[in-house]
Amino acid sequence: MTKESSPPAPPSPKASPVDVEHLAHLYRQMFLIRRVEEESARAYATGKIGGFLHLYIGQEAVGVGAIAALRPDDSVVTTYRDHGIALAKGMSARSLLAELWGKKTGCSQGLGGSMHLFDKEHNMLGGYGIVGGHIPLACGVAFAAKYQGQDRVTLCFFGEGAVSIGGFHEGLSLAALWKLPIVFICENNEYAMGTPLSRTLSVEDVSLKADAYGMARDRFVADDVLEVQARVGAAVERARKEQAPTLVEMRTYRFRGHSMSDPAKYRTQTELDEHKQRDPMTRARERLLTLEYKEGRISALERSVEEEVADAVKFADESPEPDTSVLAPTTYDGAFAY
Amino acid sequence: MSNVRQLRFREALREAMIEEMDRDERVFLLGEEVGHYQGAYKVSEGMLDRFGARRVVDTPIAEGGFAGIGIGAAMMGLRPIIEFMTWNFSAVAFDQILNNASKVRQMSGGQFNCPIVFRGPNGSAKQVGSQHSTSMEHFYATIPGLKVIAPAFPVDAKGLLKAAIRDDNPVILLESETLYSVKGDVPDNLEPIEFGRAQIVRPGSALTIIAYSRMTHVALEAADQLATEGIDVEVIDLRTLRPLDEETIVRSVQKTHRCVVVHEGWSYGGVGAEIADRVQRLAFDWLEAPILRVAQLDVGMPYNATLEQACIPQPGRVCDTVKRLVFRET
Ligand SMILES: Cc1ncc(C[n+]2csc(CCOP(=O)(O)OP(=O)(O)O)c2C)c(N)n1
Numbered sequence: 001m002t003k004e005s006s007p008p009a010p011p012s013p014k015a016s017p018v019d020v021e022h023l024a025h026l027y028r029q030m031f032l033i034r035r036v037e038e039e040s041a042r043a044y045a046t047g048k049i050g051g052f053l054h055l056y057i058g059q060e061a062v063g064v065g066a067i068a069a070l071r072p073d074d075s076v077v078t079t080y081r082d083h084g085i086a087l088a089k090g091m092s093a094r095s096l097l098a099e100l101w102g103k104k105t106g107c108s109q110g111l112g113g114s115m116h117l118f119d120k121e122h123n124m125l126g127g128y129g130i131v132g133g134h135i136p137l138a139c140g141v142a143f144a145a146k147y148q149g150q151d152r153v154t155l156c157f158f159g160e161g162a163v164s165i166g167g168f169h170e171g172l173s174l175a176a177l178w179k180l181p182i183v184f185i186c187e188n189n190e191y192a193m194g195t196p197l198s199r200t201l202s203v204e205d206v207s208l209k210a211d212a213y214g215m216a217r218d219r220f221v222a223d224d225v226l227e228v229q230a231r232v233g234a235a236v237e238r239a240r241k242e243q244a245p246t247l248v249e250m251r252t253y254r255f256r257g258h259s260m261s262d263p264a265k266y267r268t269q270t271e272l273d274e275h276k277q278r279d280p281m282t283r284a285r286e287r288l289l290t291l292e293y294k295e296g297r298i299s300a301l302e303r304s305v306e307e308e309v310a311d312a313v314k315f316a317d318e319s320p321e322p323d324t325s326v327l328a329p330t331t332y333d334g335a336f337a338y
Numbered sequence: 339m340s341n342v343r344q345l346r347f348r349e350a351l352r353e354a355m356i357e358e359m360d361r362d363e364r365v366f367l368l369g370e371e372v373g374h375y376q377g378a379y380k381v382s383e384g385m386l387d388r389f390g391a392r393r394v395v396d397t398p399i400a401e402g403g404f405a406g407i408g409i410g411a412a413m414m415g416l417r418p419i420i421e422f423m424t425w426n427f428s429a430v431a432f433d434q435i436l437n438n439a440s441k442v443r444q445m446s447g448g449q450f451n452c453p454i455v456f457r458g459p460n461g462s463a464k465q466v467g468s469q470h471s472t473s474m475e476h477f478y479a480t481i482p483g484l485k486v487i488a489p490a491f492p493v494d495a496k497g498l499l500k501a502a503i504r505d506d507n508p509v510i511l512l513e514s515e516t517l518y519s520v521k522g523d524v525p526d527n528l529e530p531i532e533f534g535r536a537q538i539v540r541p542g543s544a545l546t547i548i549a550y551s552r553m554t555h556v557a558l559e560a561a562d563q564l565a566t567e568g569i570d571v572e573v574i575d576l577r578t579l580r581p582l583d584e585e586t587i588v589r590s591v592q593k594t595h596r597c598v599v600v601h602e603g604w605s606y607g608g609v610g611a612e613i614a615d616r617v618q619r620l621a622f623d624w625l626e627a628p629i630l631r632v633a634q635l636d637v638g639m640p641y642n643a644t645l646e647q648a649c650i651p652q653p654g655r656v657c658d659t660v661k662r663l664v665f666r667e668t
Contacts, residue, residue, distance in 0.1 A: 050464060050465030050641075051465030051467055051470075052466055099641075102465075102641055102643055108641075110642040111641055111642065111645070113465065113467045113641025114467075115467050115469070116467055116468065116469070128469065129426075129467060129469035130426065130430065131427075133430070162399065164398035164399050164400040165401070165402075165403075166402055166403075166430070167430075192398070193371055193378070194371055195370070195371065195374075195398070199398070200398045200399075266374065266375065322642055322645060323645075324645060324648055326640075326645075327635065327637045327645065328637065331638065336636075338636070
């Protein structure tokens with residue numbers, strides 16, 4: 001990663017003693033996401049899940065760390081790569097897997113599927129399928145908070161592939177102009193489908209786009225979930241206290257292909273292995289051990305995740321499918337407009 | 339006599355592009371993942387190697403941007419082929435197609451042409467959800483200045499794409515993810531196929547089914563089922579939506595006296611509505627039943643597999659609709 005820009009570093013998370021229980025909690029979330037994604041991949045292979053399936057494996061520290069910096073009443077908007085974000089925001093594994101299975105008990109009654117996870121109760125405002133299309137929408141969520149005089153913050157996630165499209169620029173421009181309480185999080189995983197960064201952007205440093213809009217920015221490698229939380233936390237505070245947006249670019253890496261149909265031939269095994277070496281989830285686990293959080297406790301925590309996932313799979317398997325009666329009332333509220 | 343080969347739909351499209359790029363240096367391909375990745379659906383496989391990065395151009399995700407670049411280049415005499423990874427994403431470029439591509443000729447009083455082809459998969463695939471399953475032809479077919487083509491068979495895909503590339507107007511070519519692997523006979527040295535000529539793909543007498551793109555295959559399947567029940571329907575494959583082959587449609591309805599239109603996408607103001615209007619205007623005295631449409635149910639595409647299949651026109655729904663007209667009590 002080049003060092004084109006070094007935005008002012010926020011207070012180092014190492015300055016304060018690490019709350020081990022909190023780190024264990026974040027590790028559990030990352031492990032849950034990893035295991036849910038692995039089950040999803042398996043279910044895709046056996047045909048329980050159809051359509052597109054974009055896994056979050058490798059990027060867990062971004063979603064978990066960023067969302068840990070939020071209050072429950074803060075909102076999140078993201079792309080089709082939304083499973084990890086939804087879980088981190090509080091959606092249950094049952095609700096998520098049932099949705100992927102297309103079941104009535106899924107978060108969107110089986111109508112949305114993998115790319116469109118919504119959970120109003122947890123202020124998860126959706127995964128969206130058109131690249132960049134959700135960015136102005138997320139600004140609208142932030143606009144509503146400001147309009148209503150509430151100090152709620154919105155997080156908007158997107159990949160570096162979205163930085164080329166109009167929605168990104170219009171969203172950032174308006175957020176800066178109108179001082180909206182939003183944090184834009186670019187999950188820069190180096191590839192937009194098969195296209196590497198070098199063929200996507202003329203300037204590799206995405207965070208620099210913030211300068212032109214007069215917006216604060218930050219940029220770092222998302223290896224350490226606590227650092228993610230601290231640095232996004234600073235941006236969230238800026239949004240909450242000063243009503244000012246921030247663009248945060250995090251370098252991360254997806255361990256799987258773009259979606260299940262992508263064999264990812266555009267990168268080498270060596271490159272992939274290097275990134276797996278620095279797997280942020282494994283790092284968090286190792287950190288726990290160095291902090292005297294004993295192996296036995298970690299295993300217990302992992303076992304509880306396995307149980308949660310097994311229960312969610314069973315729940316999804318046994319749930320009923322929706323029938324056509326859901327179609328009209330989910331199209332219009334009130335009378336159908338023929 | 340020329341030889342005939344079996345080609346997949348995607349290979350037929352590829353051959354059309356390669357042949358036209360070989361014969362005309364002004365033709366180039368531009369779109370997401372068309373080069374190094376060999377095409378999201380492998381339509382352009384091998385083309386980067388063959389033509390190089392000058393003529394097979396990978397773009398970032400910027401549909402409005404690269405559609406506009408294509409239009410400007412076309413005004414200067416180049417002949418771009420713009421691939422949308424799917425037509426859903428053309429919504430982001432809709433302004434370019436509606437307000438620039440289709441209008442530049444008229445706004446300039448005929449001084450500038452826009453010889454460009456926009457192509458990619460359209461409509462539903464399989465459980466790809468609400469935002470990836472829209473049938474965009476209904477939006478584009480309404481726009482004067484554009485031509486809109488939607489082949490169902492490899493031979494037509496090749497011949498029509500060749501014609502589209504040579505056309506001096508903006509052309510919208512709608513493909514289908516579910517058709518890319520379909521095989522069909524394609525003669526060697528195929529000439530461009532003229533727009534505006536539908537084809538009777540199954541002759542019959544009881545009723546006319548009008549379809550295009552993937553729905554032609556659904557209509558043919560329905561026709562087979564109906565035949566086992568003694569109902570002999572005619573199936574027309576439109577191939578081109580704009581211009582529309584009124585003559586073939588009207589002649590068929592004059593023979594069968596009944597008509598059903600089958601298409602993906604919603605019925606409200608769609609291609610089927612346009613056909614129904616023309617048939618009732620031009621063949622009113624021959625009609626013995628109302629014209630019915632079999633379209634996507636009037637809702638967004640649900641993810642659940644069973645509901646999705648219920649929304650998309652199926653042979654069963656086509657058969658039921660045909661029977662309602664054939665056994666209609668008067
Ligand atoms: C407007 C639009 N164009 C194209 C696509 C197809 N598409 C889906 S994801 C994707 C790559 C996006 O990459 P990036 O933004 O880096 O996010 P990542 O998938 O890496 O998380 C593409 C080209 C789309 N969904 N929307």
